[in-house]
Amino acid sequence: MSAQDAAKLSFTIDGKEVKAEPGQTILQAAALAGIYIPHLCAMKGLSPWGSCRVCTVLVNGKPQAACTMPVAEGMIVENDTAELKDLRSSIVEMLFVEGNHFCMFCEKSGNCELQAMGYRLGMLQPRHDYMFPTRQVDASHPDVMLDHNRCILCARCIRASKELDGKNVFQFIHRGAHKRIGVDAAGGAGGTNLAVTDKAAEACPVGCIVKKRVGFAVPIGQRLYDTKPIGSHIEAGRAAKE
Amino acid sequence: MANKPKVATCSLAGCFGCHMSLLDIDDRILKLVELVEFDRSPINDIKRIEGRCAIGIIEGGCCTEDNVHVLEHFREHCDVLVSTGDCATMGGIPALRNTIPLRECLEEAYLKGPSVYNPSGRLPGDPEIPLMLDKVYPCHEVVKIDYHLPGCPPSADAIWETLVALLSGKPLSLPYGLIKYD
Numbered sequence: 001m002s003a004q005d006a007a008k009l010s011f012t013i014d015g016k017e018v019k020a021e022p023g024q025t026i027l028q029a030a031a032l033a034g035i036y037i038p039h040l041c042a043m044k045g046l047s048p049w050g051s052c053r054v055c056t057v058l059v060n061g062k063p064q065a066a067c068t069m070p071v072a073e074g075m076i077v078e079n080d081t082a083e084l085k086d087l088r089s090s091i092v093e094m095l096f097v098e099g100n101h102f103c104m105f106c107e108k109s110g111n112c113e114l115q116a117m118g119y120r121l122g123m124l125q126p127r128h129d130y131m132f133p134t135r136q137v138d139a140s141h142p143d144v145m146l147d148h149n150r151c152i153l154c155a156r157c158i159r160a161s162k163e164l165d166g167k168n169v170f171q172f173i174h175r176g177a178h179k180r181i182g183v184d185a186a187g188g189a190g191g192t193n194l195a196v197t198d199k200a201a202e203a204c205p206v207g208c209i210v211k212k213r214v215g216f217a218v219p220i221g222q223r224l225y226d227t228k229p230i231g232s233h234i235e236a237g238r239a240a241k242e
Numbered sequence: 243m244a245n246k247p248k249v250a251t252c253s254l255a256g257c258f259g260c261h262m263s264l265l266d267i268d269d270r271i272l273k274l275v276e277l278v279e280f281d282r283s284p285i286n287d288i289k290r291i292e293g294r295c296a297i298g299i300i301e302g303g304c305c306t307e308d309n310v311h312v313l314e315h316f317r318e319h320c321d322v323l324v325s326t327g328d329c330a331t332m333g334g335i336p337a338l339r340n341t342i343p344l345r346e347c348l349e350e351a352y353l354k355g356p357s358v359y360n361p362s363g364r365l366p367g368d369p370e371i372p373l374m375l376d377k378v379y380p381c382h383e384v385v386k387i388d389y390h391l392p393g394c395p396p397s398a399d400a401i402w403e404t405l406v407a408l409l410s411g412k413p414l415s416l417p418y419g420l421i422k423y424d
Contacts, residue, residue: 096332101423103424104328104334104424123421126332
């Protein structure tokens with residue numbers, strides 16, 4: 001055993017041994033080992049957030065968010081179980097009924113991580129009643145549009161703007177059911193220093209923050225998740241190793 | 243064959259796109275006709291379900307009182323109801339009006355819209371016209387729905403797979419790529 005291997009700690013996911021560096025989260029260690037744990041608010045390159053709970057796993061029998069929970073020697077993680085799949089689906093279903101997600105005309109359809117999560121989890125119908133909330137569209141920016149109907153409050157735009165762009169374009173405003181993404185200008189996104197090249201303009205998992213004039217550059221049917229489930233690239237990494 | 247199971251279909255607040263997708267099964271429609279007999283359907287223009295149906299295919303959500311009555315009629319006469327398409331499963335395009343009060347919608351359409359010509363200045367109120375509901379409702383919020391088939395429309399393959407599974411009594415499991423919300 002090399003010195004590097006010795007430094008690693010070891011734990012199991014669904015009975016499979018996984019090596020990890022101290023300080024990594026379960027989600028990071030799993031991805032490196034080619035194991036996909038479904039997640040929405042977590043994004044590579046951004047600080048862990050832990051708000052959507054789609055990545056919930058059982059750690060020694062207790063539910064934990066895999067994106068914020070650090071790895072520890074000998075921990076027993078359950079990920080791919082029927083119960084967790086149902087729990088994750090119920091979260092995705094709540095996100096669907098809480099907003100106005102009209103996939104049939106959304107330009108993000110096929111590239112949308114929320115939709116892809118529904119596909120992967122086999123969601124045919126949310127178990128809750130639709131809320132049809134009244135939300136606003138902010139088209140004031142020349143190159144970027146904000147459609148709050150589709151926002152799932154993952155805070156990826158907030159973190160990307162702050163951590164990667166060195167700006168502070170987005171922030172949460174209001175609380176509880178009224179919580180939404182606000183921008184750093186009274187007149188809407190057009191008044192902020194948001195640039196179309198910012199990482200924040202690309203961080204949105206859904207169709208809330210979209211770039212103008214490129215929405216249908218790739219036709220429906222040929223998009224990221226039209227033929228392959230979300231997470232396939234991580235699982236392909238494992239297949240290549242084995 | 244006299245004992246073929248019956249299938250009924252209807253289009254509530256939909257665009258008939260899901261029925262077009264059903265017809266898009268191409269030559270498999272010949273197999274389908276061997277497997278089932280069609281009861282009430284826009285395809286044969288029968289208006290009321292005549293016998294007990296094994297499967298009711300519902301396109302469209304509930305936008306008017308009449309939609310609710312037809313849906314309840316289907317629930318009463320069908321063993322299994324399949325909500326077919328995004329309008330039936332989540333309200334679809336008609337549900338875009340759900341964030342706008344009904345009166346505002348009607349006033350825009352019949353009184354205030356830029357191209358409206360309506361010298362009487364009245365909103366439609368003829369008893370022949372079904373009353374509109376306050377909102378557009380997905381079918382499962384009105385009656386019990388047994389299966390959901392999202393998509394706008396669901397592909398012919400998804401509809402075919404669903405019908406074959408239901409008619410042969412096999413569990414319905416759609417492969418990746420047949421579950422679509424767009």
